[in-house]
Structure formats: C-alpha cells, structure tokens
Amino acid sequence: MSCAMFSEQAALTAQGLLAPPSAEPLTFPRVPVSGYLDCSQPFQLGERSFSRQYAHIYAVRLAGMRPGLERCARSRWGNDIVLRKLSELQAGEKCCVVGTLFKAMQLQPSILQEISEEHNLVPQPPLPKYIQPSDELILEDELQRIKLEGAIDVQRLVTGTILAVYGSEQDDGRFLVEDHCFASLPPPLPWNGPSSDRFVLLASGLGLGSVSGEALLSTQLLVDVVTGQLGAEGEQSCAAHITRVILAGNLLSQNTQSRDTINKAKYLTKKTQAASVEAVKMLDEILLQLCTSVPVDVMPGEFDPTNYTLPQQPLHRCMLPLASAYSTLRLVTNPYQANLDGVRFLGTSGQNISDIFKYSSMDDYLEILEWTLQAGHISPTAPDTLGCYPFYKSDPFILTECPHVYFCGNAPHFQSKLLQGKEGQRVLLVTVPDFSATQTACLVNLRDLTCQPITFSGFGADNEDRDKEVCH
C-alpha cells in the first residue's frame, strides 16, 4: 500500500510547492511513541575486569549452544545418531561431534610474528581479505581438537563458529565430514506489530569531521526531511509517520582518528586539539535538531569515542550537552536490541560483519548477515580477530530469540531481504549503507516489515534540488 510512500505522496501535492502559502499553516503531529522497551541489558557492562582469559567466553559459548546444536543434529540426521565428544571418537565410526571451529590461516595478522626478532619481518599491511587456499579448519571441544576435511567449505567459515559435524575419524587422525549443520534460526518471537504505517529511519556512517564537507549537505537534508521542514504537505505528513531514528555507528569519520600527533614532539602538538572534538560538536548540533522532533537512538561505531572492544558502551552524555537535555535522545550500546512498537530490533554498527568479511570468502554483506543468523551468533570471530570483553558467565552474543528486524551498519550498499524460517520466523535483514559514501538511509515500515532506501544527493553548487530515488 505504501511501498513508494514518499515519492507517490510527494508527487500528489508537489504542485503545492509553487502555490502561495496557505492562510492557515497546517500542522502534522508525529505519531506518538507507543511501545518502547530497551532490551540491551546483556550488552551493558557495569564494572569491567580485564584480568581474565578468553577461554571462559569460548567455554560458555560452547556449553550454551551445545543443547540447541544437538537438537538440530538429531532432527537433521535422525534421532538415532551417535553424539560423541572428541575424546570418545573411534576410528571409522559414523558419529556427530559438536564443537568450536578454528581456522588456521597463514595470513592472519599475528602479534607474535610481528614482534618476533628472529623473523625480522616488516608487519604485513592490512589486506581486504586474509583467506588463502592453504587454510585449514580445526574443530575443538572442551578437551581436544581435530582437523576437518571433506564436505565443508573451508574458505567460507570463520573461527569461533559453533557447529555440529557428521562423519567419521580417519586413520590419519583427521575427521572426514559428510555433512555439517549450524544452530539455525533461533525460536520466533510473537508478533505484536502496529496496524498502521509506522516508520523507523536507519542511518549509519554519518562520518562527521571528515576532510570533505560534501556529506554535510546530505546530512542536513536528512535532518530536514525527518523534522518535516522539507517538501510539500504530502511529504511532511509522511515524515510525521517516522517514529524513531536509529543511528548505527560511525557518527564520526575515520579522519578523526588520525594519530599524527602521537609521533610529533609535544611542543608542536600542545595547542592542537583532537579532530574528534570539533566533530562531536557538529554531531551535538545535528542531534539537537533531530531530538527536538523525534526520538533518536545513537549507537557507537568503530570510529566513535567509546571503548574499542565489543560490546561498545554508549557514548557519554557529557559529550553532547545540547542534545542530551532532551529525553528523546537515547545513547545505546553496540550491539543494540530493543522492542519498538512491538517489533524486536537487533543490530550492530557493522564491525562484526566486516570482520567476518575479512576472514571468509563471503563477499556480500547481506549474505554474511544472514549467515550469522543461521549460525546463531552475532559475532563468532570475537574475541579471536575482533576485540571483545572477556565475559565469563555467559556469552551475550548468542542469539536466543529471533528478532523481527536484524540490521548491520556501515555496509557498502543498501540491501534488504525478508527471511522466512521453518518455525514461522519472519526476519527483515537490512544492511544499512555508509551515509558519508552513499548518502542513503533506510526506512523500515513496522507494519509489514518492508524496507526502502532514501537517497539524498546534491548535484552541485548552483543546483539545489535533491533527488530521491526509491528502489526496492
């Protein structure tokens, strides 16, 4: 009904733009916030202690996901299959083993190799992908590990995934895999979505503080559309249906992270302030404009001033003095989980997906996003190649319930897909593009779980038109 909501409605009332202003100014009240519940308590860390090893998080990950995987294995390969631990394997016997995957990669950056004086090697430059044909997969459980070969795609899988393999141990000590399975989609949540059109705007990668100011015009246009200051009455009434804005990370640009000042002498750098200070001031002003009109959830990203390890803690409100005066501003964690009008949202700022991209042959961000959902874990590569807090009690990245909207920020392109699960799960997968590069944000309709991109671009200094394309 309202797939192409903005452009259709806008076309109807576009003539109004050329008419004299109406006698009485029309007001479009924004739809009220009906249901909001913040469910990201597992990602909020209180007192942090780093005097722990990462063995704990792997142990609880395996122990937590093992029952689900054994169930999946039984439903897939029959109820009478033999489930064995690696220490109980007998050569030649067909059985099923549940364990953690480890991929031994030759090109994986290793701090030990870098500082080893024997090698005298220059540390390798960062590569887009670290996969090689010579990579090997090893399955580990609580006590032992075994090399895997056979019907398993070595290039595609990444370290830290929990999976079940079916096959037999060979005489040379390797495990010949005939089939493997993941935890598959978590159990579905009941659907309590709204009955009328409600939209949530997802944007990420605003990239403030970058050297070029081109994206600033697009950002301002975005803010103006959401606050209803752009367009004719048709567009304004549509913008009034936006109930929330979620900014999924990378509010600051990578340029604010430059470390030039570290190598220079102190007397040269004493008066220079970090580039992020100016960028955060700009962010505060933009958020102020948004918060006066619509609830905003701000997630930190890779280049934002918060901690580096996942889960990233919310930005501190002292950095945003103007905007944090409004209760509509919510500073949230990365990953973020919340119930908006009965629809469960779960998403990250994209570090988990881009890390899997580096260590897997999968190229498509949407494919990787779907794969993490099938594997039952938001970020399997943490803590191996992605920084992670050393949890010991439970792994909060294990997916226990299937969200209705699962998104990741800072993707190279916009993509979306509605996934249907076997147990009645309906998930909308959205890869939110990097706004500073693509000037595209996403509008998710909570009523029917559809998603459309909305692009803002300026064509040059003299032409001030903005172009909106709606493509599904």
Place this chain on the structure above:
Amino acid sequence: MSRRAMEQTRRITDSFPRRLRRRGPGRPPGRLKDKKDKKEKDKEQDKVQVKVRDCSCSPSQRPPDPALLEMLRRFDLSWEYGPCTGITRLQRWERAQELGLSPPGPIRDALLEHRDNPDVTYSLWHEYEL
C-alpha cells in the same frame, strides 16, 4: 604557642578515622598481588595480619581442614565446569549451575561457609597473573 603545637599534632584521621572495609568474596585480588612484590618480612607480617583479622572478625569459624581444600582443588581441576582461572570458585560454581552442569552442592556450602578465607574462595592459580 603551646596551643599551636598542640594543633600541629592533630591529624585528619582524628576527625575521619580510617576504617578498613571488609569486602565480599568477589573482591579484586589487589592485596594478594601486592603480597608477591613485597619483601619476605612484609609477607610474613601480612600473613600474620590475615590470621589475626580472621580470628577477630569470625571467632566461631574453624580454619578449613585439608580434606576440604583438597575437595576444592579437585573442583578446580575438573574440566566439566569450564576454565577455573581468573574467577572465584563461587562464580565458577554458579556459572556451572546456570549452564545445567549440576556441580556438587557441598562445594557451594563450603564456599559460603568459609567465604572470608582467600584460600577457599580463590582458585588454585589465583596468585599467578592472568
């Protein structure tokens, strides 16, 4: 003048007495780590202080017998309940309970009974850093 001399001998701890707070079983292991860095005599002094403090605060508790400590060491070394380093035994017990691994109940009772004793609460490799 004599009054000034009297005032100089007053310390801030007179009006704000220094109170050593007793912390629970999950206290950060700063004290024990410092014990490693100090010299021998300081170490012994600390040990004596620990004993004195324990006796003064909980006179009804007996020191744990070696069989109990042996049972706790075996709990640390059993692989079914996950890694034991970096967390207290009680935290490990509760984690095993939540994951459904059914750790033995007497261990928890012993841990709660002797929660003031660092030999009981902390794991076998507690004094080794990370």
